[in-house]
Amino acid sequence: MNNITSDNHIIIRKGISDDLPEMLQLFTATIDEVCKKDYDLQQLQAWKSGAENEGRWIKVIRDQYVLTAVIENKIVGFCTLDQGNYIDLLFVHKDYQHRGIATMLYQKIEQEALLHHEKELTADVSKTAKIFFEKKGFQVVQEQTVNVKGTSMVNYKMVKHLIS
Template sequence: MHVRKFRIGDEAALFKVYFSAIHQVASRDYSQEQIEAWAPVDLDFGIWEGRMRGIDPFVVEADGLLVGYADLQENGYIDHFFVSGDYPRQGTGRLLMETIHESARSRGIETLTSDVSRTAQPFFEHFGFEVIEQRSPRIRGVVVPNALMRKPLSARGE
C-alpha cells in the first residue's frame, strides 16, 4: 500500500470506495433510508467530480486499486475519510490518518476537526479525537447523525 495525491481520473474509483464504505460498513450503524440518502446509486457524477477535485484528497493504492482516500483542508478540517468496504482492517485508515497528521504538521495546522459518522467515531477516538457535539444533518431530506470531533495538535503534530 502507498499513499499519493489525487489525480484527475481518480474520481470514479473514489466513488466506488465511498459507496462501498457506506453501503458495506456504515450500514451497521445507519438505516437503509439513511444509507441511500448518504450514498445514492444515482449520484450526479459531475457533482462528484467537482467535489473530489475541490477537496484534493490523499489516496491509498493497493494492488493497483484505490482502496481509501481522505483530505485535509487548510483550516484543519477533514471533509472525507473513507476506506473501501472491500479492504477493511488492513491498515488503510491508519495510513491515511498518519498522512493527515504529517501533512498538518508540515502545514502548521494546530487543530484537526471532522464531522464523523457513528461508524468511524471509535476509529477517530483511537487517534485522539474527542466528540465536541452530536449533530443531525439532513442529506437529501433524511437525518444522518454524526458528531463534530476535534483533536488539538501540539508543536510535534500529535
C-alpha cells in the first residue's frame, strides 16, 4: 500500500476495490446527516439511491483517480477525479467534519490534476459543499436542477482555473 501522506494520524492513500463497501456506507451516511439541512427527505433518498448502482461504483474505482482518508484503519473520507479534471465525488464522514480532511483530499486531487497539466478543475457541487468549493477557489458557472430518480435537486456546476 503506497500511502501518500500522513498528518495527525490521517493517512491519504489510493482507493482500492476492497474499499467500496466502506465508501458506500460513508456516502449514504454522510448524505443522511450532513446534507439534511439543504435537501428534503425525498431528495436525500433519491441521492442515496446512487449507492445501489454497483456498476457505477466499480467503474469509479477502476477508472478514476480515487483517494481515501484513513484514521485507524477506518475510511473517514474520499475524493475522486474523473478524466483528469472532474471532481466526481468528495465525501467526509459525518463524525469527522471540519477537521481538514476534505481539504487534504482536495489538495492531493489538485496536485494530481496539475501533474497532468490540467488547466481547470470542474465539479457538480451540492448546496452543502458549495461553500467548501468556493473557499478552494471554485466559481459557480451555473445553478442547475438535476433529476435523480424522478426527484429534482439543485446543485452547481463549478470551475476552478489552475495555475501551474
